[in-house]
Structures are given as structure tokens and as C-alpha cells.
Amino acid sequence: MTDLTHLSIADARDQLKAKAFTATELTEAYLAAMEKGRSLGAYVLETPEKARAMAKASDERLARGEGRALEGIPLGVKDLFCTEGVRTTACSRILGNFVPSYESTVTANLWADGAVMLGKLNNDEFAMGSSNETSAFGPVTNPWRRQGDNRSLVPGGSSGGSATAVSAWLCAGATGTDTGGSIRQPAAFTGIVGIKPTYGRCSRWGIVAFASSLDQAGPFARTVRDAAILLKSFASVDPKDTTSADRPVPDYEAAVGRSVKGMVIGIPKEYRVDGMPAEIEALWSQGIAWLKAAGAEIREISLPHTKYALPAYYIVAPAEASSNLARYDGIRYGLRVPGNDIVDTYEKSRAAGFGAEVRRRIMIGTYVLSAGYYDAYYVRAQKVRTLIKRDFELAFEAGVDAVLTPATPSAAFGIGEKSGGDPVEMYLNDIFTVTVNMAGLPGIAVPAGLDSQGLPLGLQLIGRPFDEETLFQVAQVIEDAAGHFSPTPWWG
Amino acid sequence: MNAVVRTAKPSQLIRGATGDWEIVIGLEVHAQVNSEAKLFSGASTTFGNDPNSNVSLVDAAMPGMLPVINVECVRQAVRTGLGLKAAINRRSIFDRKNYFYPDLPQGYQISQYKNPIVGEGRILIDMPDGETIEVGVERLHLEQDAGKSIHDQSPVYSFVDLNRSGVALMEIVSKPDLRSSEEAKAYVSKLRTILRYLGTCDGDMEKGNLRADVNVSVHKPGTPFGTRCEIKNVNSIRFIGQAIEYEARRQIGIVEDGGTIVQETRLFDPGKGETRSMRSKEEAHDYRYFPDPDLLPLEFSQDFVDALAAHLPELPDEKKARFVRDYGVTPYDAMVLTLERASADYFEAVAKGRDAKAAANWVINELFGRLNKEGKGIEASPVSADQLGAIVDLIGDSTISGKIAKDLFEIVWAEGGDPRAIVETRGLKQVTDTGAIEAACDAVIAANPDKVQQAKAKPTMIGWFVGQVMKQTGGKANPQAVNDMLKGKLGIE
Known part of the structure; x- marks a missing residue:
């Protein structure tokens, strides 16, 4: 029998229904792979007993011919999603051994569709980072290595555990969250597909908040079709999240394979940033050529406020984070370091509980919201945000169906390479992705090639609000042209 | 509205060593919204339950929890705005007010800062000398209450009860239009009456369901306002009066001794009858207000407002005017009769088809007098409107004298029964032979x-x-x- 872990979700789904193998067999294959892949650091908690119980229940349903959309498909869950009875930490010491009594809406949707939970996946602490190096559980290793070089590379972040686990066949698909690029950048770094849906497409209820106006959950998968299958289950309106959208969830999978003939693809000139590596430039040109060949119309467009997106993002996101993280005070749950009085207890608990990057962002956020600075920073950043949104609206009004850009300014880098010095160097990783969060639009990263060192590179497609279908449609064309990229296993 | 600054009457001025001083008072009243559930969670608002039993995941600020607005609280705020003849803002915004305290689980209070749900309005207050004063309302906004910290249960720890955490409050801010402690007391009393008529707040100050932050400053008439001090969380109308009297004299004393008033937050100590400093302006929190990104702007249609307006009860001012017009009672008597909706209803039941002036006289002098003496509310009156009406009838048709009527009232109060039957059986009939x-x-x-x-x-x-x-x-x-x-x-x- 072929390695079940290498099957796509679509194939596994069809073969489970055809009874070619059982959900239990599929789950056992993943549990074995997880054990062998522990050195990658993708999982912070494995839940084999839960996985086996869920797989057994799936087998019973499949036997009765009552399989649901994701029946028996083993998934990993980013540790930002609260999972009932299963430790959830956001990979921060401050949450200690917090075990929620509730299940996030997104994961509840997945289980309601028959998916099997394998465990909790590593991420940057509170999703703050672009390399998964800020996790309290330590870094995650990218399954990809440079040719002839055994040094460990980062998988990107913040959803680094999710990206590595999917890329290294430690789960069939995974949940991620994306506040500034935390799904798309790691997907690009590990050669897989990741989509950040439109803000409001998926409920945020039960997901540990980083920046409420930017956070959005989305799936990681090894193919465009698999990502489309997963998103259908992720998405829902939720009365518990008033920012979730009350609109029907389309059959995304049906969009996969549709022709892009006559579609208008916008190429924003402002994304041709100074010092962009030639390989990224070439990848982008290649993507344009593929879409042109598939019958799409290529149109150069202007998104003039792009250059302000990253600085504005690093005001809005920390501002919201500084407030969202105030609840971690050592009083009701999580870590408490007793002090002499209440203020001392706060200070000791939060100093011990939060890592350096989280502390930095709390301080930035507190500063930009302070009296006398609020108008100069927060209010201006919100104005910039409106302008960025307007840039995209004008492009879409002019007939553009989707925008094509590189996903990242480089391929994966080495662990420790960028985490020591200037934090801005790390922040620049998100230069192509933050605009999408600021505008609340959907964006997908799809693998498009390898660089000269053999590392995967991705392209990003940005769509109209709630038009994820177009993204899957166009991404499939790129996937068909570029082919699949898999790391050569060296672990285990 | 109130473009002209109100000036105090000479009798309201405080005589100091250097001349007369005018007091300027503004009030921020926190009124707990009458609602089954909290402002942003489904947890119960029932008072007196075991500590931490009315607490949802949202109230305890568990990770990943999100607030969802309770529409009933919005309705109550709009009703209140309509009752205060105020502008209703069909688009308002919830902001976060950030500060750390153990009884504030989120680390921020969800409130409304720049865009409140209700704008400018007004309240008419009747003073004992017959004057009616119009006091401006600056705004009304919705916000969450905090929990309760309990410091006297353990020598080492403080305890926190989150039952109140997240309960909806209306903060009703007056303009600085009040010029004496009497006016301030009359304002809170009238506001309380309006809220109770509307059913939007029970006004129970003992339970803390209505409390006031009192801003006081003093200045010489005709000169700019002085620096104000804010006295926090005063929870009885009497204490509001005492706090203002003390605070005004304290400030006058400082200025007349050559000092300056420091803007600060103070607390009123009812035991000592004085205010004392809580924190200065320098120690004040920087609340870092910003719009709550978990909540969309609160928007509703004019139809929503109109539907609430159509079902608003008759309010005290209108009722008072009607009593004067329809029953011929004096404006003062009408004001007394309309202080409570239940009292007004009682009076109307007695006055219906009878001599309204006699009815008013009996309700105000005999019944209210007796109820006050026994500390009872109108709901607990041992004499029903039917019974009192029968007594008024017996006087009217000369069956009994006024003096006997008072005796009869006492009998009905103590023993109950049909007044006509009592007159018969006890031989109280007037001798007309x-x-x-x-x-x-x-x-x-x-x-x-x-x-x-x-x-x-x-x-x-x-x-x-x-x-x-x-x-x-x-x-x-x-x-x-x-x-x-x-x-x-x-x-x-």
C-alpha cells in the first residue's frame, strides 16, 4: 500500500468513501509519521487517543454510508485555537497549562464535518513573528533544506508548525491564522498552499486574539483543491462573532479547474520593491506568463499606498494586541508569579509569562495609544488603512478580478539568521502580505517554483471581498503549470 | 441649549471671608440598565446570587471570547434618551477604556467615548419654592460595569466577585448647570423618577444600581469657573448633598487661604461627612481609549427609534401637567403625586369620579404621611385605592365627619376591611337627627x-x-x- 500520508485530502476522502482503507488506518499512518517527525518541532501537543476515538467514530459513519465533508481526514490545529479539554497555550508561558472548557467555532465546524484531530501545532507566541522562533516551545524546523546544506531553516511564521506539519506529511491539512501574513508566508516557505480568507469569512470565536481587526483563520493544504475543500468547512456565520459575515458559503471546490480565460489579472507596480531578488522577479514573471497562456488578460495596476502598509500595520496590530493581551494578568488562569501587591503581581507575572517579541509589541501598542500620541500614530494609521483599501477598490472597480504578487521577498532563511538583531528585518518578511489584512481581502499563497538553492517560492493572489472562488480558480492554473513541490525527507 | 450660563440666586451663594461664592456642579450618574442579561454576554443580572455564579466565558475574559451586544440594553438606552428629550444617535461606537484591576477581567472596560448612543437632552426639576429649572444633559452612553473586589475576607488575599462584571450601565452626564446641593439632589431625584417611569433602571441606590460621580467647583459670580474636583461613586441622594456642601466649603477655605485647588478625584466618607483625596490628576490613568475592534459600530434605523417612542409611557412632566389641568390640583401637589408612577396611578384610582382635590388631600397628607412614617412604599400600602376612595365618598355624602374619617382610616390601615361596613358595624355614622x-x-x-x-x-x-x-x-x-x-x-x- 502507498504511504497514506502522501494522499491529498480529495483522494483520501474519495478512497475512504470507497472503503479502500479505513479512517483508523489513515490516522495511524499520520500518528506514526508524527512520531518520526518529532524532531521538526511542529506539534506542541499530540492527541493520539482523541484522534483514534474520532477516527473510529468516522469509520462507523463511513460504514453506514454517512460520511461527511471531511469524514476521517486527520488535521492539525494551530495552538491559537481553543480546543475543549485539550491544552491551549498560544505557545506562550503566560497561559501555562490552560485547558479550555470550550471549542473554537472553526475547529467545531471541522469536527462537525468529520475531521480527526491529531494535535496542537507550534506557532510564534500569540502569533507574533514570521519565523516561529518566538514560541515558548522553541522553534519549528522547515522540512526543506538548501541543497548541500544541512543547516535548519525556519518554516516562516507565525503558523510555522502548521506549515511544517502539512509539508512534511504530519497531517493532511492544518488550521492557521493570518494577521499580517501568518498563513501565506509559511505556506510559501514550505512549498504548500495557504489561504487567508476575507475578514469575517471565518469566525474568530475561540481563537486567541492577536489583533482583532486583522486576525482571520484559514487552512493549509498541499493542493489548491484541498485548501478549497477545507475552507468550505472553516467558513460560517457565527452569532458569537458579530464581525463574521452572514452570507452563504460557496462550494469552493467547484471553482477549482474552471477556466481563467478572459479574466483580468492585475500586476501592481508598487510591489516591485527596491532590492527585490532577481529570483523573485523571475518567479513573478513566470506566473504572469502562465496566466497569460491560460487566457487571462494581464494588466499593470497601481496601488499607490502600498509603501505605507507595513508601518501602518505595525501601529494597528500592536495597538490592538496591547489591549487584547491585557487579560493575561495572572489573576484568573495561566501563569501567576506572586508579588508584594497587585501591581507587583501583574508585573512579575507578565514579565515571566511573555517573551521578548510579545513584550516589544505590547509596549509599541501601549505607546501609540497613549494620550498625545494617539492622533499622530493610531488615527493616522487607520487613515492609511482606508487609503490602502481604496487602492484595491479602485482596481477591482476597473475590472481587475485578482491581483498577482510574490508571496514573500525571499525563500526560507536559517534559524537564528534574522532573530538576533533589528526586528524590522523580520517585519519586512510580511511586506507583500500585510496590505491584504489591512484591506480585509482574501489572499492565497500557492507554490510556484524553487530558487537556485532548491527552496520553494510562492506567488500570492489577492481577490475581491468574499471572492475566494476566483482565488482557487486562478491558483489552480498556477499549480497546474508549476507542479507540486515536496521536500526530501531527512528526518525520522 | 443652555448657551447662557446659569447664575445662582443670592440665597444659594456661600458667604466666605472674601465675599460670596457660587458653586458649580455637574453630575455623572451611573444607572444600571434593567435587563435580564448583561451588555455583551448572556449571563444573568440577578442581584444577590452566590459570588461568581452569574459569569459567562465572556465576562471572565477567557481567551478567544468575543462580546455580542444585547439589543435589549440598546432599547433601554434609547428609551431613556427619549425620556430625557435627547438626541438619539443612530450610529454610535464602542471603545475600550484600558486599565488593569482584578475586578476588570478583560483589562479594559467597553464603553462609549467619542460617539455615544444618546446626545444632548434636558431634565426639568421642581424646587420647593415653586421654581422649575432646566438642567442640560450632555450625553448618555452605554458601558460595562466592573466586578466587585472584596478586601475584608482574608488577611492576605483580596477576593473578586464577577457577578456584576459586564452588567450594562448607562452613564448620564449633566452639563455643569447646577448651583446648589439642593438642586443637585432634586436633579438626581428627578432623573431617578424618569428612569423608574421608563422602567430602564430600578433606581435602587442601596444596591448600587444608581450612583453618581459629583463634580464640584467654586468661583466668585461673574468670574470663570474654578478648578473642579470629582467625588466618585456617591450612593445616596442625601450623601450627594452632604458631599457638595463639604467640598464647596473645603475649596473656598483653600482659595481664601491663598491656596489653589488641585484637580483630583475624591471619595466621600459618609461616617465623617467629609471628602478625601483618592488620586491626583498626575496619578490619573491614561485609559488609551480606542474603538473596540471586536464590535462593529452600533447602528439602528429611525423605525427602531420610532417604535420605542410609540410605546413610551406618560412621563412625570406630562403627567404632572395633566393632573393640574384635569384634576385642578396645585402644581406642587401634582409634582408630589407624580414622583412615583405607582403613586400617580393610586391617586388617579382614588380621584376617578370623586372630588379630585379631596382625593389629592387624602393621598398626600394622610396616606403618604403615614407611609413615610412607617418607611413603606406605595406598593406596600395597607390601604388600597378602593378603600381610600370609599372613605372619601363617606365624607362626601356626609355619612361621616372629617374627624371620624381619620379614625376610620386608622382602622382600615390596621385591620383592613370595607370602610362602609366598618362605619355601619361600629356606629361611626354622623348624627343628623x-x-x-x-x-x-x-x-x-x-x-x-x-x-x-x-x-x-x-x-x-x-x-x-x-x-x-x-x-x-x-x-x-x-x-x-x-x-x-x-x-x-x-x-x-
Whole structure:
């Protein structure tokens, strides 16, 4: 029998229904792979007993011919999603051994569709980072290595555990969250597909908040079709999240394979940033050529406020984070370091509980919201945000169906390479992705090639609000042209 | 509105060593919204449950929890705005007010900062001297209450009860239009009356469901306002008056001694009757307000407002005007009768089809007087409107005298029963039998020849004779009939 872990979700789904193998067999294959892949650091908690119980229940349903959309498909869950009875930490010491009594809406949707939970996946602490190096559980290793070089590379972040686990066949698909690029950048770094849906497409209820106006959950998968299958289950309106959208969830999978003939693809000139590596430039040109060949119309467009997106993002996101993280005070749950009085207890608990990057962002956020600075920073950043949104609206009004850009300014880098010095160097990783969060639009990263060192590179497609279908449609064309990229296993 | 700054009357000024001082007062009243559930969670708002039993995941600020607006609280705020004749803002924004405290689980209070749900309005207050004052309302906004910190249960730890955490409050901010402690007390009292009429807040100050932050400053009339101090969380109308009186004199004392007032937050100590510093402006929190990204702007249609307006009850001012117009009672009596909706309803039940002035007299003087004496509310009155109406009827048709009526009221108060039946069974009926009255009159005249002589010279002496006859008849004789008969017999015109 072929390695079940290498099957796509679509194939596994069809073969489970055809009874070619059982959900239990599929789950056992993943549990074995997880054990062998522990050195990658993708999982912070494995839940084999839960996985086996869920797989057994799936087998019973499949036997009765009552399989649901994701029946028996083993998934990993980013540790930002609260999972009932299963430790959830956001990979921060401050949450200690917090075990929620509730299940996030997104994961509840997945289980309601028959998916099997394998465990909790590593991420940057509170999703703050672009390399998964800020996790309290330590870094995650990218399954990809440079040719002839055994040094460990980062998988990107913040959803680094999710990206590595999917890329290294430690789960069939995974949940991620994306506040500034935390799904798309790691997907690009590990050669897989990741989509950040439109803000409001998926409920945020039960997901540990980083920046409420930017956070959005989305799936990681090894193919465009698999990502489309997963998103259908992720998405829902939720009365518990008033920012979730009350609109029907389309059959995304049906969009996969549709022709892009006559579609208008916008190429924003402002994304041709100074010092962009030639390989990224070439990848982008290649993507344009593929879409042109598939019958799409290529149109150069202007998104003039792009250059302000990253600085504005690093005001809005920390501002919201500084407030969202105030609840971690050592009083009701999580870590408490007793002090002499209440203020001392706060200070000791939060100093011990939060890592350096989280502390930095709390301080930035507190500063930009302070009296006398609020108008100069927060209010201006919100104005910039409106302008960025307007840039995209004008492009879409002019007939553009989707925008094509590189996903990242480089391929994966080495662990420790960028985490020591200037934090801005790390922040620049998100230069192509933050605009999408600021505008609340959907964006997908799809693998498009390898660089000269053999590392995967991705392209990003940005769509109209709630038009994820177009993204899957166009991404499939790129996937068909570029082919699949898999790391050569060296672990285990 | 209130473009002209109100000036105090000379009698309201405080005399200092350097001249007269005017007090300027503004109030921020926190009124707990009457609602089953909290502002952003489904947890119950029931008072008096075991600590931490009315707490949802949202109230405890568990990771990943999100607030969802309770539409009933929005309705209550709009109703209140309409009752205050205020502008209703169909788009308002919830902001986060950030600060750390153990009874504030989120680390921020969700409130409304720049865009409140209700804008400018007004409240009319009736002063005892008959003057009616219009006080401006600056705004009304919705916000979450905090939990309760308990410091006296353990020598080492403080305890926190989150039952109150997240309960909806309306903060109603007045303009600095008040010029005396009496006005401030009348304002809170009237606001409380309006809220209770509307059913949007029960106004129970003992439970802390209505409390006020009192801003006080002093200045010489005609000069700019002085620096204000804010007295936090005063929870009775009497204390509000005491706090203002103390604080104004404290500030005058400082300024007259050559000092300056420091803007600060103060606390009122009811035991000592004084205010003391809580924190200065320098120690004040920087709340870092910003729009709550978990909540969309609160928007509703004009239809939503109109539907609430259509079902608003008659409010105290309108009711008072109607009582004056329809029942002919004095404006002051009308004000007293309309302080509570239940009292007004009681009065109307008594006055219906009867002499309204007599009804008002009985409700205000006898019933309210007695209820106040016993510390009872109108709902707990032992005498029903039907019973009191029957007593008024018995006087009206001369079955009993006013004096007997008071005795009858006491009997009904203590024992209950149908007043007409009591009059029958206990023989309280007025004696209108001319023969019996005449016999009594003759007896009194015969026994007091000297007084008879005096009365001829001084006709007012007749009162003494009436009293004697009433005494003889056990108060049951009709006083008018006695009076008439004595006049004839004594030859007084």
C-alpha cells in the first residue's frame, strides 16, 4: 500500500468513501509519521487517543454510508485555537497549562464535518513573528533544506508548525491564522498552499486574539483543491462573532479547474520593491506568463499606498494586541508569579509569562495609544488603512478580478539568521502580505517554483471581498503549470 | 441649549471671608440598565446570587471570547434618551477604556467615548419654592460595569466577585448647570423618577444600581469657573448633598487661604461627612481609549427609534401637567403625586369620579404621611385605592365627619376591611337627627349661662359651643348641623 500520508485530502476522502482503507488506518499512518517527525518541532501537543476515538467514530459513519465533508481526514490545529479539554497555550508561558472548557467555532465546524484531530501545532507566541522562533516551545524546523546544506531553516511564521506539519506529511491539512501574513508566508516557505480568507469569512470565536481587526483563520493544504475543500468547512456565520459575515458559503471546490480565460489579472507596480531578488522577479514573471497562456488578460495596476502598509500595520496590530493581551494578568488562569501587591503581581507575572517579541509589541501598542500620541500614530494609521483599501477598490472597480504578487521577498532563511538583531528585518518578511489584512481581502499563497538553492517560492493572489472562488480558480492554473513541490525527507 | 450660563440666586451663594461664592456642579450618574442579561454576554443580572455564579466565558475574559451586544440594553438606552428629550444617535461606537484591576477581567472596560448612543437632552426639576429649572444633559452612553473586589475576607488575599462584571450601565452626564446641593439632589431625584417611569433602571441606590460621580467647583459670580474636583461613586441622594456642601466649603477655605485647588478625584466618607483625596490628576490613568475592534459600530434605523417612542409611557412632566389641568390640583401637589408612577396611578384610582382635590388631600397628607412614617412604599400600602376612595365618598355624602374619617382610616390601615361596613358595624355614622342634636345643644346652653352671655358679644365663641356638643355626641354629630342650630339658639348671625 502507498504511504497514506502522501494522499491529498480529495483522494483520501474519495478512497475512504470507497472503503479502500479505513479512517483508523489513515490516522495511524499520520500518528506514526508524527512520531518520526518529532524532531521538526511542529506539534506542541499530540492527541493520539482523541484522534483514534474520532477516527473510529468516522469509520462507523463511513460504514453506514454517512460520511461527511471531511469524514476521517486527520488535521492539525494551530495552538491559537481553543480546543475543549485539550491544552491551549498560544505557545506562550503566560497561559501555562490552560485547558479550555470550550471549542473554537472553526475547529467545531471541522469536527462537525468529520475531521480527526491529531494535535496542537507550534506557532510564534500569540502569533507574533514570521519565523516561529518566538514560541515558548522553541522553534519549528522547515522540512526543506538548501541543497548541500544541512543547516535548519525556519518554516516562516507565525503558523510555522502548521506549515511544517502539512509539508512534511504530519497531517493532511492544518488550521492557521493570518494577521499580517501568518498563513501565506509559511505556506510559501514550505512549498504548500495557504489561504487567508476575507475578514469575517471565518469566525474568530475561540481563537486567541492577536489583533482583532486583522486576525482571520484559514487552512493549509498541499493542493489548491484541498485548501478549497477545507475552507468550505472553516467558513460560517457565527452569532458569537458579530464581525463574521452572514452570507452563504460557496462550494469552493467547484471553482477549482474552471477556466481563467478572459479574466483580468492585475500586476501592481508598487510591489516591485527596491532590492527585490532577481529570483523573485523571475518567479513573478513566470506566473504572469502562465496566466497569460491560460487566457487571462494581464494588466499593470497601481496601488499607490502600498509603501505605507507595513508601518501602518505595525501601529494597528500592536495597538490592538496591547489591549487584547491585557487579560493575561495572572489573576484568573495561566501563569501567576506572586508579588508584594497587585501591581507587583501583574508585573512579575507578565514579565515571566511573555517573551521578548510579545513584550516589544505590547509596549509599541501601549505607546501609540497613549494620550498625545494617539492622533499622530493610531488615527493616522487607520487613515492609511482606508487609503490602502481604496487602492484595491479602485482596481477591482476597473475590472481587475485578482491581483498577482510574490508571496514573500525571499525563500526560507536559517534559524537564528534574522532573530538576533533589528526586528524590522523580520517585519519586512510580511511586506507583500500585510496590505491584504489591512484591506480585509482574501489572499492565497500557492507554490510556484524553487530558487537556485532548491527552496520553494510562492506567488500570492489577492481577490475581491468574499471572492475566494476566483482565488482557487486562478491558483489552480498556477499549480497546474508549476507542479507540486515536496521536500526530501531527512528526518525520522 | 443652555448657551447662557446659569447664575445662582443670592440665597444659594456661600458667604466666605472674601465675599460670596457660587458653586458649580455637574453630575455623572451611573444607572444600571434593567435587563435580564448583561451588555455583551448572556449571563444573568440577578442581584444577590452566590459570588461568581452569574459569569459567562465572556465576562471572565477567557481567551478567544468575543462580546455580542444585547439589543435589549440598546432599547433601554434609547428609551431613556427619549425620556430625557435627547438626541438619539443612530450610529454610535464602542471603545475600550484600558486599565488593569482584578475586578476588570478583560483589562479594559467597553464603553462609549467619542460617539455615544444618546446626545444632548434636558431634565426639568421642581424646587420647593415653586421654581422649575432646566438642567442640560450632555450625553448618555452605554458601558460595562466592573466586578466587585472584596478586601475584608482574608488577611492576605483580596477576593473578586464577577457577578456584576459586564452588567450594562448607562452613564448620564449633566452639563455643569447646577448651583446648589439642593438642586443637585432634586436633579438626581428627578432623573431617578424618569428612569423608574421608563422602567430602564430600578433606581435602587442601596444596591448600587444608581450612583453618581459629583463634580464640584467654586468661583466668585461673574468670574470663570474654578478648578473642579470629582467625588466618585456617591450612593445616596442625601450623601450627594452632604458631599457638595463639604467640598464647596473645603475649596473656598483653600482659595481664601491663598491656596489653589488641585484637580483630583475624591471619595466621600459618609461616617465623617467629609471628602478625601483618592488620586491626583498626575496619578490619573491614561485609559488609551480606542474603538473596540471586536464590535462593529452600533447602528439602528429611525423605525427602531420610532417604535420605542410609540410605546413610551406618560412621563412625570406630562403627567404632572395633566393632573393640574384635569384634576385642578396645585402644581406642587401634582409634582408630589407624580414622583412615583405607582403613586400617580393610586391617586388617579382614588380621584376617578370623586372630588379630585379631596382625593389629592387624602393621598398626600394622610396616606403618604403615614407611609413615610412607617418607611413603606406605595406598593406596600395597607390601604388600597378602593378603600381610600370609599372613605372619601363617606365624607362626601356626609355619612361621616372629617374627624371620624381619620379614625376610620386608622382602622382600615390596621385591620383592613370595607370602610362602609366598618362605619355601619361600629356606629361611626354622623348624627343628623335634629332632635338628638337639639337636645345636646340645649344641654350645653343650659349648663353654661355665662358663656352664652359672652357669645352674644363675641360671635366667634360659637366654636367653643360646637366643640362641647361634638364632645357630648362622641364626635358623631354633623358639625355643620350643630353650628346652624347653635347660631339660631344663641341668636348669632
